Amino acid sequence: MMSFEEIKEKEERYSTGVYPKRDIVIKKGKGAYLWDINGKKYVDCVGGHGSANVGHCNPYVASAVKEQLETLTSCTEIFLYEKRALLLEELAKITPTGIEKFFLCNSGAEANEAAFKFARMLTGKNEIIATVKGFHGRTFGALSATWEKKYREYFYPLVPGFSHIPYNNLDALKEAVNENTAAFIIEVIQGEGGIRIGDEDYLRGVQKFLKEKGVLFIIDEVQTGFGRTGAWFASDLYGLEPDIITMAKSMGGGIPVGAMGIGANLENVKKLSHGSTFGGNPIAVASSLAVIKFIKDNDIINKTKELGRYFIESLKEISSPLIREVRGKGLMIGIEIKTKATPFLKKLADQGVLALPAGRNVLRFLPPLVIEKDDIDFVVEKVNKVLKV
Ligand SMILES: Cc1ncc(COP(=O)(O)O)c(C=O)c1O
Structure with a gap:
């Protein structure tokens, strides 16, 4: 077994340096917990950046993937495959009304790339509006829709035809849409942007306006999907029916997978206009089916709703002059503080709680949805401790 120093030295020497790494070597995970190489246990509110909704080493996923590894590991979409057929059917059942067909891929960025390509192909128009x-995501199309300067600045020119308008501002959308607009893309809750929640009136107004104008409504549910907000998809919280939905992260229970879902009217789709070698691969398909079954069998959606309410209410009871606001839906939770978040994340980790930043001054909590009430109490106690001044 290598020491902490040896592992750190090798990762630093042989990786590109794009990731700011924390001084913790993770050894194993189970449910909502992670352990480091010294045996220290953490309550994991990073949750693989929201990809661990069903928990680390979920037993449904583990046994589905083990069985798949011994049955079939490669089967591209030029062939038919039973489990893929079943997954497509399940996705049609759990996604919002109107979403009936799916393009399977391997990540959130790829799901959004597919969304933009289909939006252009279906409408014959080329402009995509996104939000501040x-x-x-970080591939060129997805990055062109991403707003934050630090992700974009080294990579110009980006894809032409993308623009950004303020979030939660319907008038800005009305002004921005023109005869070349193919689609508007939005997160129901902006994750990276600071756990900023879309107003119900705004989101419904957006949907109504886009329908009137014949502009496609794309909802990016990469972070909010698969139970995270106490609903299968955050769109369900407001009864939204997007024309296109994108998902990834927790869909595969730890196995890389993503999907773009779209309505049934695909007359303009051309054969071979899009594709992916690993899209719809048997391992990702088996793990995604296991995730959906686990969520259903264990009533995870309702439990997340309740646990989320409890978590948010408990955090709101913390009295600290540093806290500006606690907000979230389900187990997608942010604490906006008056100063930089990162030093507090380090203090929390020392106390056995792993969490994320969102923007400069928001502490973000995306625990596996299998987290227990006692663990939430533990996290709240530690947040209280580190935010005491
Ligand atoms: C809302 C949203 N969309 C897209 C992505 C990109 O997903 P991926 O990192 O799998 O490409 C992310 C990742 O954090 C995300 O939060």
Whole structure:
């Protein structure tokens, strides 16, 4: 077994340096917990950046993937495959009304790339409107929809035809849409942008306006999907029915997978206009089916709703002059503080709680949805402790 120093030295020497790494070597995970190489246990509110909704080493996923590894590991979409057929059917059942067909891929950025390509192909128009503080991934199309300067500045020229308007501002959308607009993309809750929640009136107004104008409504549910907000998709919280929905992260229970879902009217789709070698691969398909079954069998959606309410209410009871606001839906929670978040994340980790930043001054909590009430009490106690001044 290598020491902490040896592992750190090798990662620093052989990786590109794009990731700011924390001084913690993770050894194993189970449910909502992670352990480091010294045996220290953490309550994991990073949750693989929101990809661990069903928990680390989920037993449904583990047994589905083990079985799949011994049955079939490669089967591209030029062939038919039973589990893929079942997954597509399940996705049609759990996604909002109107979403009926899916393009399977491997990540959130790829799901959004597919969304933009389909939006252009279906409408024959080329402009995509996105939002200030929106995050949609880092490949060129997805990055062009992503707002934050630090992700974009070294990579110009980006894809032409993308623009950004203020979030939660319907008038800005009305002004921005023109005869070349193919689609508007939004997160129901901006994750990376600081756990900023879309107003119900705004989101419904957006949907109504886009329908009137014949502009496609794309909802990016990469972070909010698969139970995270106490609903299968955050769109369900407001009865939204997007024309296109994108998902990834927790869909595969730890296995890389993503999907773009779209309505049934795909007359303009051309054969071979899009594709992916690993899209719809048997391992990702088996793990995604296991995730959906686990969520259903264990009533995870309702439990998340309740636990989320409890977590948010408990955090709101903390009295600290540093806290500006506690906000969230389900187990997608942010604490906006009056100063930089990162030093507090380090203090929390020392106390056995792993959490994320969102923007400069928001502490973000995306625990596995299998977290227990006692663990939430533990996290709240530690947040209280580190935010005491
Ligand atoms: C809302 C949203 N969209 C897209 C992405 C990109 O997903 P991926 O990192 O899988 O490409 C993310 C990742 O954080 C996200 O939060």
